Amino acid sequence: MASHTITARTPGVFYRRPTPDAEPYVADGATVAEGDTLGLIEVMKTYREVKADAGGTVSRWLVENEDEVTIGQDLVELDT
Template identity: 40%
Template structure:
């Protein structure tokens, strides 16, 4: 099974949940649809939603919650 990469649209800090007391947008292993939010990238106190952009199975995150990311960095992968 080939994997599809989901990349960060911009540099910042990647968050897997909408707030510290809320559950993750997506848990490891869940399927995704293009419009699904998988996380947020925070840049200068502005939070940008990161959408899967693809239909895929079994999301695997390659960065940790609250980890700094660069624009174009692969943050997750899904199976086709």
């Protein structure tokens, strides 16, 4: 099985949930399709969705919720 890593396209603060009280966009081990939302990055007071650019199963998160991330930083690994 191959793995695929999704990276940040903008710097900012990474969130796994749409709001602090909501369930995460995707649970660990969940299967996602290309285009599914995996999280949010907040920068310049706007929130941008992080989308899967490939389908697969979430195998490992490489950042914590509310971590500050940089452009190109690995966010999550998918088994494809």
